[in-house]
Each structure stands twice: as C-alpha cells, then as structure tokens.
Amino acid sequence: xxxxxxxxxxxxxxxVTGKGGTGKxxxxxxxxxxxxxxxxxxxxxxxxxxxxxxxxxGAAAAKPGREPDREPAAAGPNLFTxxxxxxxxxxxxxxxxxxxxxxxxxxxxxxxxRRFLEAAxxxxxxxxxxxxxxxxxxxxxxxxxxxxxxVVDAPATGHGLxxxxxxxxxxxxxxxxxxxxxxxxxxxxxxxxxxxxVLIVTLLEELPVNETLELRERVRSLGLAPGPVVANGVxxxxxxxxxxxxxxxxxxLDGARAPSPLADPVALCSAARHRLVRARMxxxxxDRLERELGAAPLELPWLPKGVDGPDGIAALAxxxxxxxxxxxxxxxx
Amino acid sequence: MKxxxxxxxxxxxxVGTGGVGKxxxxxxxxxxxxxxGRRVLVMTIDPARRLADALGxxxxxxxxxxVPRERLRAAGVEGAGTLAAxxxxxxxxxxxxxxxxxxxxxxxxxILSNPIYRNxxxxxxxxxxxxxxxxxxxxxxxxxxxxIVLDTPPASNAxxxxxxxxxxxxxxxxxxxxxxxxxxxVVGRASLRIFRSGSELVLRGLERITGLEFxxxxxxxxxxxxxxxxxxxxxxxxVAELLRDPSCGFVLVAGPDLQQAxxxxxxxxxxxxxxxxxxxxxxxRVHVWTGGGAPPDEDPAAAERAIAWLAGELAATSPELDAxxxxxxxxxxxxxxAALARRDASVRARLVRALPLDAESVRVVPLFSEDxxxxxxxxxxxxxxxxxxxxx
Numbered sequence: 254x255x256x257x258x259x260x261x262x263x264x265x266x267x268x269v270t271g272k273g274g275t276g277k278x279x280x281x282x283x284x285x286x287x288x289x290x291x292x293x294x295x296x297x298x299x300x301x302x303x304x305x306x307x308x309x310x311g312a313a314a315a316k317p318g319r320e321p322d323r324e325p326a327a328a329g330p331n332l333f334t335x336x337x338x339x340x341x342x343x344x345x346x347x348x349x350x351x352x353x354x355x356x357x358x359x360x361x362x363x364x365x366x367r368r369f370l371e372a373a374x375x376x377x378x379x380x381x382x383x384x385x386x387x388x389x390x391x392x393x394x395x396x397x398x399x400x401x402x403x404v405v406d407a408p409a410t411g412h413g414l415x416x417x418x419x420x421x422x423x424x425x426x427x428x429x430x431x432x433x434x435x436x437x438x439x440x441x442x443x444x445x446x447x448x449x450x451v452l453i454v455t456l457l458e459e460l461p462v463n464e465t466l467e468l469r470e471r472v473r474s475l476g477l478a479p480g481p482v483v484a485n486g487v488x489x490x491x492x493x494x495x496x497x498x499x500x501x502x503x504x505x506l507d508g509a510r511a512p513s514p515l516a517d518p519v520a521l522c523s524a525a526r527h528r529l530v531r532a533r534m535x536x537x538x539x540d541r542l543e544r545e546l547g548a549a550p551l552e553l554p555w556l557p558k559g560v561d562g563p564d565g566i567a568a569l570a571x572x573x574x575x576x577x578x579x580x581x582x583x584x585x586x
Numbered sequence: 587m588k589x590x591x592x593x594x595x596x597x598x599x600x601v602g603t604g605g606v607g608k609x610x611x612x613x614x615x616x617x618x619x620x621x622x623g624r625r626v627l628v629m630t631i632d633p634a635r636r637l638a639d640a641l642g643x644x645x646x647x648x649x650x651x652x653v654p655r656e657r658l659r660a661a662g663v664e665g666a667g668t669l670a671a672x673x674x675x676x677x678x679x680x681x682x683x684x685x686x687x688x689x690x691x692x693x694x695x696x697i698l699s700n701p702i703y704r705n706x707x708x709x710x711x712x713x714x715x716x717x718x719x720x721x722x723x724x725x726x727x728x729x730x731x732x733x734i735v736l737d738t739p740p741a742s743n744a745x746x747x748x749x750x751x752x753x754x755x756x757x758x759x760x761x762x763x764x765x766x767x768x769x770x771x772v773v774g775r776a777s778l779r780i781f782r783s784g785s786e787l788v789l790r791g792l793e794r795i796t797g798l799e800f801x802x803x804x805x806x807x808x809x810x811x812x813x814x815x816x817x818x819x820x821x822x823x824x825v826a827e828l829l830r831d832p833s834c835g836f837v838l839v840a841g842p843d844l845q846q847a848x849x850x851x852x853x854x855x856x857x858x859x860x861x862x863x864x865x866x867x868x869x870x871r872v873h874v875w876t877g878g879g880a881p882p883d884e885d886p887a888a889a890e891r892a893i894a895w896l897a898g899e900l901a902a903t904s905p906e907l908d909a910x911x912x913x914x915x916x917x918x919x920x921x922x923x924a925a926l927a928r929r930d931a932s933v934r935a936r937l938v939r940a941l942p943l944d945a946e947s948v949r950v951v952p953l954f955s956e957d958x959x960x961x962x963x964x965x966x967x968x969x970x971x972x973x974x975x976x977x978x
Contacts, residue, residue: 273604274841350795409604411714411739426701432796461605492915499912502904503896513882515924516892520877521916524923557926559843 258577261480262293264450265389266442267404268477270413270468271454272461276485279560280454280553281406282309283569288402289332290570296325296333296388296400300381300408306334311563328563335388339377340370342384350431378419379436386439389448407451410468417443417451417475443477450480455542455550457484457535466545481580482542483573484550487535491528500525551576587835588946589972592865593619595835597726597828598735600868601857602839603849607870611839611951612737613637613671614967620658620667621968624732627725628671631718631739638671640960646673650725661961662968670731679717687817714739719825726828835865840937842872842930851940866947868971869934873926874952881927893917 261267269281278299285297299306306312312328322341325333340361347357360366370376391399407413420440427433443449451472455465469479493499506518514520543549553572560569592598592615600612609630616628627650630637638644643651650670658669681698688694697703715738722736828834836857840850850867857864875881882888897913938948951970954963 491919499907502900506899512891512895513888514877515882515889515917515920516895517877521920523876524919525916528919
C-alpha cells in the first residue's frame with residue numbers, strides 16, 4: 254500500500270464532498286472499494302433520499318425482517334454500505350437515551366412533533382453527525398473499533414458546510430446539558446485531524462475549482478482537516494504531435510472523397526480541436542490546484558461509459574490506487 | 587413552447603440537480619430577454635463570482651447590480667433592454683422579514699438577538715429556499731423588471747424549495763407550537779386533550795435529551811416567530827400562488843447522462859403534480875457530432891478505411907508529417923466523439939419520450955470546449971437556446 258493511501262486509510266472518518274455534479278458518490282464508493290481491497294473493514298455511508306450505494310457497490314438486498322436503514326448491507330469482503338436517514342437515526346437515538354422503545358416511538362409518531370421536525374433548525378445535521386460519531390466509536394466484543402474506516406458520501410458544498418457547521422453553532426448557543434455534552438463529543442471527533450479528514454472532489458473546470466478552493470478554506474476555518482483533493486473526469490490528452498500543422502493539412506483535404514463520415518475533415522478537425530482545447534483547459538486548472546494546494550490533486554480519468562455498477566466502481570478504484578501511487582512518487586500522470 | 591415565448595413570462599425559474607449549469611442557463615435566458623428589449627433581473631443563490639466578472643457588474647450582492655450598457659451592446663442588446671443580477675442572501679432576507687413583520691421593537695430585538703436565530707437561520711428547515719421565494723415575490727411585486735429569472739438552489743431533494751413555504755407555515759400554524767409555547771392555553775375538546783398529553787410527553791422526553799436551556803432558547807425563538815406568523819403565512823400563500831400563475835414558467839435544466847436524465851424525469855413528475863407551468867427543457871453540455879448529419883455508428887472496418895485514406899492523403903500532401911500516427915489519432919478522436927454524440931442523442935430521445943414536451947420546447951446546448959464564463963460565450967449559448975430545435 255502506498256504511503257498517502259495508508260495515511261488516509263488510517264483515519265476513522267473520511268467525509269467526501271465537493272460541488273454538485275463532480276462525482277462525489279462514485280468517488281466515495283471507489284474509495285470504499287479500494288480501502289476494503291486493501292484489507293480495511295470499511296463502511297460507506299450515504300445520506301441521500303434514495304439509496305444508490307447498494308446498486309453501485311453490488312450490496313446484497315437486506316434480509317427479510319431486517320431494517321435496511323439501520324443495519325449495514327454487505328457488499329463483499331470488508332465492505333459494507335449504509336443509508337443514514339435522520340428520522341431513523343433520531344428514533345434510534347431516542348430509544349438509546351430514553352431506554353423505553355415505546356416512549357421513543359410515541360414521540361416520533363406524535364403529529365405535532367413531526368411538524369416541529371419539519372421546520373426545526375439544524376436537527377437533521379446534528380443527528381446525522383451524532384449517528385456518524387456513534388458508528389465511529391462503536392467497538393466489537395474484543396474492544397476493537399467495529400468500523401475502522403467510515404467513508405461518507407457527504408452533501409455538496411452548501412449543504413455540506415451547513416452539516417459541518419452545526420456543532421460549532423450548538424456549542425456557541427448551548428452551554429450546559431446533555432445536548433452540549435453530546436455535541437462536544439461529535440466536535441472532538443470532527444476536529445481531530447488524526448481521525449477525520451474532508452476529501453473534496455472536483456472537475457478541472459473553472460467553477461468547480463473555485464468552489465473547491467473556497468470550500469477547503471471554509472472546512473479549515475471550522476476546525477476540520479482538509480485531506481487530498483480528487484480531480485475527477487480528467488479527459489485523455491490527444492496524442493497528436495505537430496497538431497496545428499496536421500490540422501491545417503487535414504482542413505485542406507477534399508471531404509467529398511472521404512470514404513466514411515469518420516474521415517470527414519470537418520469532423521476530424523472539430524473533434525481534435527475540442528480535445529486539444531479541453532486538455533489545455535484541464536491542465537491549466539490542474540496546475541492552479543497544484544499551486545494553491547501545494548500538492549497535485551489525485552487524478553481520476555473520465556470514463557466515457559459512466560460508472561453505474563460494481564464493475565465501474567472497481568475500475569475507478571484501480572485508477573484511484575494508481576493516483577495514490579503517483580502522488581507518492583511526486584510525479585505527474 | 588418556443589423559447590422566444592418563454593421570454594414572455596414575468597418569472598422564469600430554472601430547476602435541476604447540482605452541476606448541470608442552471609446558473610449559466612439562467613443568465614443566458616436573461617441575456618436573451620434583454621436582447622428582446624425587456625428589463626431583466628437574474629437572481630442567483632450561488633456566489634457566482636465568475637458570472638459577475640463576465641457580466642461586468644462587480645461582485646453580486648443582495649441588491650440588483652446593472653450590467654453596464656457597453657457590455658450589453660457588445661453582447662447584442664440593442665434598444666431598451668437591460669440586465670441586472672443579484673445574489674440571494676438568506677440571512678438578510680430573513681432580517682428584512684423580521685423588520686417588516688415584528689409587531690413591536692421589543693419583539694424585533696428579541697428575535698434578532700436570539701442565538702438560534704442568529705446562528706441557525708441558514709439551517710432552519712428550508713430557509714434558503716424560503717428566502718429565495720420571498721425575495722422573488724418581493725421583486726415581482728415591486729415591478730421594476732419585466733422578467734425575473736430565478737436560479738434555484740441545487741436541491742438534494744428534487745423540489746425542496748416548493749415545499750419550504752408550506753413546511754414553515756404548516757409548522758407555525760400547527761398545534762405543537764401552541765402546546766410548546768402555551769401548554770396551559772390548550773384545553774377543551776377531547777381530541778385536543780389527547781394531543782396535549784401526547785405533546786407534553788414529547789416535551790418531557792426532549793428535555794431529558796437536549797437539556798432545559800436549549801428548549802428554552804428554541805421556545806423563545808419560536809415564540810418570537812409566532813408573533814410574525816400572520817405575515818409569514820400570508821407571504822407563503824402569495825408565493826405559492828405566484829409560482830402557479832400562468833405568467834410564471836419553469837425551465838428544467840439537465841445534463842446528458844442517464845443518471846441526470848432520470849432525475850430530470852422525477853423532477854418533471856413532481857412539477858406536474860404541483861400544478862407548475864412547465865415551458866421547456868434545456869439539455870446542457872451535450873456532445874454533438876460536428877460532421878453534419880447523425881453521428882456514424884460504431885464500425886471498426888469503416889474506421890480502418892478512414893485511417894488508411896487519411897494517412898494516404900496526408901502522406902501525399904504533407905510528407906513532412908507523421909501521416910500514419912496522425913491519421914490514427916484523428917480518427918480515434920472522431921470515433922470517440924461519435925460514440926458520445928450517440929449516447930447523448932439516446933438520452934435526449936429518452937427524455938423527449940418521457941416528458942410531455944413538443945420538439946421545439948427541448949433545447950440542446952452543446953458542450954463548449956471551454957467553460958461558459960464570458961459574455962461572448964453566454965451570447966453563443968443564447969443562440970443555441972433560441973436557435974433551431976435540434977434534430978430528433
């Protein structure tokens with residue numbers, strides 16, 4: 254295992270965030286796959302409304318009688334997925350705290366309380382973090398961590414920052430009581446750089462890169478440790494030496510004599526031009542990231558077929574392993 | 587509906603998942619309407635700094651900034667059309683509401699200084715969405731603009747922003763708040779008595795978990811809000827009406843991959859169910875085949891022929907170049923482009939089948955080689971949106 258990867262997998266909680274549409278979910282899943290394949294028992298957690306990880310990672314359907322949003326589903330050796338639903342986590346928490354299941358159920362079924370929850374500020378974020386803390390600190394019968402590594406497919410920038418800032422707000426607002434004590438524990442986990450890191454996924458384009466740099470600063474100002482930045486969707490360069498002269502020569506050819514549409518000079522020039530411009534743009538943003546981060550981002554190639562299942566995730570995980578190895582050598586792709 | 591007609595709306599709302607280019611499409615629609623001689627305001631929720639640079643407005647803030655006239659002329663706006671942009675500020679929108687609706691200075695102070703209000707306005711259930719809707723209503727009523735284009739916040743759940751006003755007012759008007767605030771006042775009918783005992787149980791349970799101090803803060807916060815309840819509920823209803831008015835059109839923005847197409851479909855179903863007026867779909871960042879006609883099918887033999895022909899031609903006309911290597915790279919690039927164009931066309935066909943839209947309501951914006959962050963690029967996007975509908 255490479256140094257950087259080993260360092261990362263030695264943490265307890267990895268939060269994967271970034272601008273919407275950059276591929277956070279697939280990167281989180283691939284990181285989980287890579288960790289599991291490296292021998293670390295890993296739980297990948299999603300927070301969305303509809304579960305996508307079981308399909309992406311090929312997790313078995315929940316056994317009859319089991320509660321899918323409470324018990325992790327196995328997706329292979331060392332790899333498990335869980336969807337964290339705030340309402341469900343709240344019920345679980347109330348049961349733990351009140352020690353009377355019927356009372357907890359009574360509370361969450363109360364219509365007024367449900368309405369209260371719909372409008373009340375911050376509780377979803379807090380209970381989500383509370384549940385993550387619970388998962389991160391649970392131990393098995395031998396006193397070993399039940400989940401040595403938890404990878405979270407966290408919400409995109411705006412909602413992600415709301416999530417991470419709620420403990421700070423609660424600690425500013427509440428000075429005493431059980432809520433304060435619990436929030437202290439959560440915050441201690443989040444702000445411990447040895448246990449928690451925030452990975453940001455980006456594309457090598459203007460808006461995602463700007464957002465990445467700002468997000469990193471905001472994460473730092475909340476007291477959390479920003480981890481590596483993952484540049485996703487890096488397009489392959491076009492291996493065309495003397496590109497300008499070649500394209501000029503192609504443009505002079507007579508398209509009417511082309512034996513197939515694939516030899517049409519207009520299409521050839523435009524496809525090549527597009528690739529050259531994209532590659533130049535992406536290289537520019539990669540350099541900017543490297544300058545401002547002080548380290549090159551981990552690069553994942555753009556996969557034209559998309560990533561929609563275990564095979565795609567395995568491929569992405571292999572690319573991720575390569576990217577970590579490159580980062581250790583300190584060389585470019 | 588033709589995109590030219592979209593611009594006749596008083597309000598246009600762009601919706602879609604994160605990262606599909608909603609903000610850029612909103613700005614392009616704004617520019618298109620300004621070109622048609624209308625006074626336009628684009629409201630965005632993102633700190634769209636690059637967009638502000640492109641528009642030449644300076645940093646966007648809570649008040650509209652006008653795009654300078656010479657910039658507009660350069661982007662093809664002749665005549666009376668104007669374009670302004672602003673960025674929504676949740677906290678300030680709420681502060682304005684408090685100033686407007688607080689019954690007296692003491693109540694105003696109570697809420698503005700409440701720690702929960704000060705710190706958690708952003709996290710208040712759907713507050714970003716609520717404040718976007720509120721600001722939209724306010725600008726609409728003021729009537730300074732012929733058209734307001736609202737770029738909605740990227741929603742994790744399809745249409746949070748439609749629910750937000752309802753959620754907030756539903757809770758503020760609900761019984762739980764009354765019991766929480768005035769337990770003694772709720773007496774009378776048997777059903778209420780049952781409810782009351784249930785709610786007190788809930789409160790006792792909550793107190794054990796959160797502590798008294800927190801419950802006190804949150805009660806004060808809610809109490810302060812209750813005083814403004816009438817104003818808030820009224821606003822929420824007005825916003826709901828505005829969004830369903832025929833002069834308000836929604837434009838769905840989606841990317842061309844299958845996952846994004848699927849979320850566009852579920853978006854659409856929600857909008858329909860809500861009685862929202864849908865005017866069209868912009869499929870953004872689509873790979874197109876630039877060779878004219880439909881992209882060619884995958885055919886290794888045809889690719890071999892193309893490479894052989896091209897290598898021969900290049901060797902004949904430009905002997906100094908590496909003909910074989912260049913021909914292989916170029917034809918591979920064209921093949922890859924054709925494959926993507928086919929994929930995107932199939933996603934587009936799927937969307938056209940799934941959504942009740944005529945061909946001219948579906949607009950395809952090709953993936954430009956570079957980001958759209960200059961006014962010239964925005965103008966190019968306008969041509970794509972207003973131009974001829976893409977071939978089926």
